[in-house]
Amino acid sequence: MTTLERLPTVEDVREASAVLAGVARMTPVLRDPLLDELLGADVFVKSEFLQLGGAFKFRGIFNKVSSLDQDDLERGIVIASSGNAGLAAALAARLRGTSSVVVMPEGSRPDKQAAIQTAGGTVLISGDSSDAALERAQLVAEHEGRAFIHPFDQLEVIAGQGTVALELIEQVADLDAVVVPAGGGGLLAGVALVFSALRPDVQIVGVEPEGANSIQRSLANGRVTPVEVVSTVAEGLGVRRCGSLTFELIKANVDRVETVSDDALITACGFFWNMLHVAVEPSGAAGLALLLSTDDFSGKRVAVVASGANIAIERLAEAVTASSLVLGR
Amino acid sequence: MTTLERLPTVEDVREASAVLAGVARMTPVLRDPLLDELLGADVFVKSEFLQLGGAFKFRGIFNKVSSLDQDDLERGIVIASSGNAGLAAALAARLRGTSSVVVMPEGSRPDKQAAIQTAGGTVLISGDSSDAALERAQLVAEHEGRAFIHPFDQLEVIAGQGTVALELIEQVADLDAVVVPAGGGGLLAGVALVFSALRPDVQIVGVEPEGANSIQRSLANGRVTPVEVVSTVAEGLGVRRCGSLTFELIKANVDRVETVSDDALITACGFFWNMLHVAVEPSGAAGLALLLSTDDFSGKRVAVVASGANIAIERLAEAVTASSLVLGR
Numbered sequence A, B: 001m002t003t004l005e006r007l008p009t010v011e012d013v014r015e016a017s018a019v020l021a022g023v024a025r026m027t028p029v030l031r032d033p034l035l036d037e038l039l040g041a042d043v044f045v046k047s048e049f050l051q052l053g054g055a056f057k058f059r060g061i062f063n064k065v066s067s068l069d070q071d072d073l074e075r076g077i078v079i080a081s082s083g084n085a086g087l088a089a090a091l092a093a094r095l096r097g098t099s100s101v102v103v104m105p106e107g108s109r110p111d112k113q114a115a116i117q118t119a120g121g122t123v124l125i126s127g128d129s130s131d132a133a134l135e136r137a138q139l140v141a142e143h144e145g146r147a148f149i150h151p152f153d154q155l156e157v158i159a160g161q162g163t164v165a166l167e168l169i170e171q172v173a174d175l176d177a178v179v180v181p182a183g184g185g186g187l188l189a190g191v192a193l194v195f196s197a198l199r200p201d202v203q204i205v206g207v208e209p210e211g212a213n214s215i216q217r218s219l220a221n222g223r224v225t226p227v228e229v230v231s232t233v234a235e236g237l238g239v240r241r242c243g244s245l246t247f248e249l250i251k252a253n254v255d256r257v258e259t260v261s262d263d264a265l266i267t268a269c270g271f272f273w274n275m276l277h278v279a280v281e282p283s284g285a286a287g288l289a290l291l292l293s294t295d296d297f298s299g300k301r302v303a304v305v306a307s308g309a310n311i312a313i314e315r316l317a318e319a320v321t322a323s324s325l326v327l328g329r
Helices: A010-020 A033-039 A057-066 A070-075 A084-095 A110-118 A130-144 A155-171 A186-198 A214-221 A244-253 A262-276 A283-292 A313-326 B010-020 B033-039 B057-066 B070-074 B084-095 B110-118 B130-144 B155-171 B186-198 B214-221 B244-253 B262-276 B283-292 B313-326
Strands: A042-047 A077-080 A100-104 A122-125 A147-149 A177-181 A203-209 A256-260 A301-306 B042-047 B077-080 B100-104 B122-125 B147-149 B177-181 B203-209 B256-260 B301-306
Touching (some): A010 A057, A010 A155, A010 A186, A033 A042, A057 A084, A057 A147, A057 A155, A077 A130, A084 A100, A084 A110, A100 A110, A100 A130, A130 A147, A155 A244, A155 A301, A177 A186, A186 A203, A186 A244, A214 A244, A214 A256, A256 A283, A262 A283, A262 A313, B010 B155, B010 B186, B042 B155, B077 B084, B084 B110, B100 B110, B100 B130, B130 B147, B155 B186, B155 B244, B155 B301, B177 B283, B186 B244, B203 B214, B203 B283, B214 B244, B256 B262, B262 B283, B262 B313
Parallel strands (some): A077 A100, A100 A122, A177 A203, A177 A301, B042 B301, B100 B122, B177 B301, B203 B256
């Protein structure tokens, strides 16, 4: 981010919603009576793992790509991503008839690379962190004249992610709390700004991995604060530094941000598989991981945003074993 | 089946729909632009893999259990199943406050057994085929006074499965065809009777595994005809003998029944994972397997009922590799 953008408002989210109509999926809210029994709460799983590309990312990125003027659009787009934002960008570019470059940090998952390529994106492996990949993407934007799409810290991106909250408000009445995974903070910021404007009584809780808690640190310091070294199985949340816009929105609108361990994330993936019969990646399971590790939500009506599907098969196998042990199978 | 039941009608399906309201999930219809491009058709994935218990089975079985009078209900239920119908029965029994016994054939998957037990069902392993397990379940019903629930061949069960079609008609206009996996034929019979009554112009196509094509054989012979030896990776469709009621309905209302190979089923599971980012079991992938192996549906608006999620992890890993090869990854 070189220029200071204004913060998105709920009006921007409503506009995003119109842009996404008929393109993004209105994802279902799943209930499960066994899960409710186990957690002692009414749990509403907002199933963004069913979004196009298998993650919520498509909403914000398609909204951003759709905001480009025709000249910019024709020169193509570039984004930095561990995978999900990259796939969303490749899909958005294809649907808008342009090309995409996705800069992925070294060590990025081969299956996520393949999915981006299948969707028509060009993968460029560069940098040893999310920060380094972002810098490289900005260079590509300058050199190739491509529009730089930030995976989380642009007005239209945040506004697009906020459409999750508009749907949730329509789908579930009388929520007490919404639990949202947070990496760079785009989804959390978007959801929080909508609830703050339309349902201010609903508690908004962010969840970060213990080894990637930039938002928690930033809130403690009062300014954006990176983590030294990212360490988490949840590559979608493995961000060194949360956004500037997202931080402002989170500071203003989020009730609190908690962390969960990698073990808790893996176990939660196994619960999704064994109890809800769906594949959810560690990043997407952060909300359920928090619910499984606290009784703060007992007796409450709580939505968890299950934000992405794209778990590696080997990881899923590990998760199923872990949760089977917890379930005493 | 000892007594001759009447065939269900669309009115029975409407009643089932009222029974299921607020309990079963109205499953979403997923679109995917890449899948449409690949198949050269407008494909509507009716996502019954998101049903409670991970399969469409819950609809019919909950409807049947709900039709029991209080005395019968209190004595509990018994069913025979390779897994999905058993889990549906265990969930239905729990929700209705009674007990369930699930007779599973030898060699049934341990993870499906565990899921049934987690839901409160008692698993009884017995018999070397679906037929043998059915006979044992009937004996348990007699000896323990439990209500015998047939996994596919009872009026209320078929009527419940038909609610998939009522939803589909509401969700998608102007379909040309609906492709439905078939084992015992409960889902196919229920869907076909509804379309025949309400949208007779829509083609209804059943899909069986090559190694479990009792319906195809029965249609050729004009009477219910078992296969000698069932051989398929799709354990949910691995039925020796289709139902009597289901056969009558299928004969009257289905346009044609096709078969697919095990390789095609596995590849289709991989496509669901790689392109739609969801886990679908081989039985549930039969519709997509057919679409991938023919161009009969080119340019058509075709719904595939993706009927179940519950794939074993090892099988999923195999499927992802198989489809990656096809996709040239």
